Amino acid sequence: MESSPQFFTVSAVDGVPELILGTADFVSRPIIVLAQDQIIEYIDNTKPERLVINFKNVGHISSEFITAMIHVRDHVKGNGGELKLSHMNDSVYAPFKITKLAGRLFMIYESTAEAVDAF
Amino acid sequence: MNPLLKPSMPSEEMSEPDHILVVDDSPTQLRQMQIVLEKDGFLVQTAVDGKNAMQSIQAKAPLMVVTDLQMPEMNGLELVAAVKASTPSIPVILTTSQGSEEIAAKALRDGAASYVPKRDLNNALIPVVRQVLAVNQAAQSVREVAKFAIESTITLRLENEEVLVPKVIARLELPMVELDLFDEGERMQIAMALDEAILNAMIHGNLEVSSELRQTDDGKPYNDLIKKRKGISPYMDRRVIVHMHASVDSATIVVRDEGPGFDAEALRDPTDPENLERAGGRGLLLINAFMDEVHHNDRGNEITMIKHKDPSQSQDAA
Incomplete structure (x- = not known):
């Protein structure tokens, strides 16, 4: 069976798991679907109480990816956890802002350290 | 003789790119790449780090840059960024050691044209150089005509x-x-x-x-x-x-x-x-x-x- 590329790496900041997205663009739907499944699998396996997703390597996203992030958020919440997002460039932040999800469904911070402090 | 390096006509500008700039802090690697390229008809100039390479580029623009990743002063990644900022039409090829594939991938995202594993320099360098030069020349032709588009x-x-x-x-x-x-x-x-x-x-x-x-x-x-x-x-x-x-x-x-x-x-x-x-x-x-x-x-x-x-x-x- 052909293996899928891994779309993120995991590190920790002050004991909070940080999931660093590793692909430059999340605009291709098949990639978004695979990435969503991988992230959800990680969340369901580890059930983090606090989780930061770091977008520093992400250049662009589409609305499909925002929907995927909503599913990811549902899984974090469903496991009793809280999700924050960090390190978005202007192109990535714009869709979250335009759709009015920034500050409502998603708390977005300039750095992971700020996100961790805000838990 | 390499078809890309036809003898210059007297009327041609002296600043026309005619050489490949090879950058590596290891004299052995530098010599190896120079021999491989010269054997195939390319003119080669060398530099020992990124800083030295940028000085050479400013003095005379090369056809392309072939650079090591790990170097003192300015490393390969920094050199890619500097070349892209100053002279984006010059392609940069990286030579990579085993285990540096991830950095090479980053360099490609940042604008490097390609990379060649060091262990395979003798076989892979020339085909990659030729391919990158051909693509770059085609792109240059498109750019020259594109300025007339309305x-x-x-x-x-x-x-x-x-x-x-x-x-x-x-x-x-x-x-x-x-x-x-x-x-x-x-x-x-x-x-x-x-x-x-x-x-x-x-x-x-x-x-x-x-x-x-x-x-x-x-x-x-x-x-x-x-x-x-x-x-x-x-x-x-x-x-x-x-x-x-x-x-x-x-x-x-x-x-x-x-x-x-x-x-x-x-x-x-x-x-x-x-x-x-x-x-x-x-x-x-x-x-x-x-x-x-x-x-x-x-x-x-x-x-x-x-x-x-x-x-x-x-x-x-x-």
């Missing part, structure tokens, strides 16, 4: 294959770059609007798969139905037509599907707090935010998106 029209007929979309967008961006129509940020906004419009046409238009299905079971029923309908008539027989007309002051893009159409007015407001978590309507909202004008036809199977060049940019250019 308008461009392209029409594509697409199957319902989402993996095509980023490639289609990259193709549609070319005329905008040639016409110097928008800055990079604006082109990115158009790319996002195009992505939304083409995917809407394929999935909601031609395949008639509702975004409401994305609400259920992490979107699995949505993905399953897309997969299924790609193989069933009439859905699989429908195509998406993308038509773009770009001039020196605007781009008009029409995306039409062959489905039954939809009523854009009937869509829920995705920014209404009650609808924030619902999937539908977000793409259209982004399209409206990123484009200057957006129209739908009466049947609801065609969207026209227009972006005008910022008049202040034209004045700046004048």
Whole structure:
């Protein structure tokens, strides 16, 4: 069976798991679907109480990816956890802002350290 | 003799690029690359680090740069960035040691043209150098003619294959770059609007798969139905037509599907707090935010998106 590329790496900041997205663009739907499944699998396996997703390597996203992030958020919440997002460039932040999800469904911070402090 | 290195005619400018700049802090590696390249007819100049390389480039621009990744002063990644910033038409090839593939991947994202593993220099360096030079020369020819362009029209007929979309967008961006129509940020906004419009046409238009299905079971029923309908008539027989007309002051893009159409007015407001978590309507909202004008036809199977060049940019250019 052909293996899928891994779309993120995991590190920790002050004991909070940080999931660093590793692909430059999340605009291709098949990639978004695979990435969503991988992230959800990680969340369901580890059930983090606090989780930061770091977008520093992400250049662009589409609305499909925002929907995927909503599913990811549902899984974090469903496991009793809280999700924050960090390190978005202007192109990535714009869709979250335009759709009015920034500050409502998603708390977005300039750095992971700020996100961790805000838990 | 290498066909790319014909003897210079006396009338040619002395500054015409005629050599490859090889950069490595190891004298042995430097010599090895020099021998391989000279054996194939290339003229070679050398530098021992990135800083030294930039001085050489400023003195006389090379055909390309072949550089090591790990070096003192300025490393290979920093050199790629410096060359891209100062002389973006010069391609950079990296030579990589075992275990540095991840850094090489980053360098490619940052603008490096290719990379060659050090263990395979003798066999792989020349083919890669030749390929990169050929691509760069073709691109240079396109750039030289592109400055005379005043308008461009392209029409594509697409199957319902989402993996095509980023490639289609990259193709549609070319005329905008040639016409110097928008800055990079604006082109990115158009790319996002195009992505939304083409995917809407394929999935909601031609395949008639509702975004409401994305609400259920992490979107699995949505993905399953897309997969299924790609193989069933009439859905699989429908195509998406993308038509773009770009001039020196605007781009008009029409995306039409062959489905039954939809009523854009009937869509829920995705920014209404009650609808924030619902999937539908977000793409259209982004399209409206990123484009200057957006129209739908009466049947609801065609969207026209227009972006005008910022008049202040034209004045700046004048």
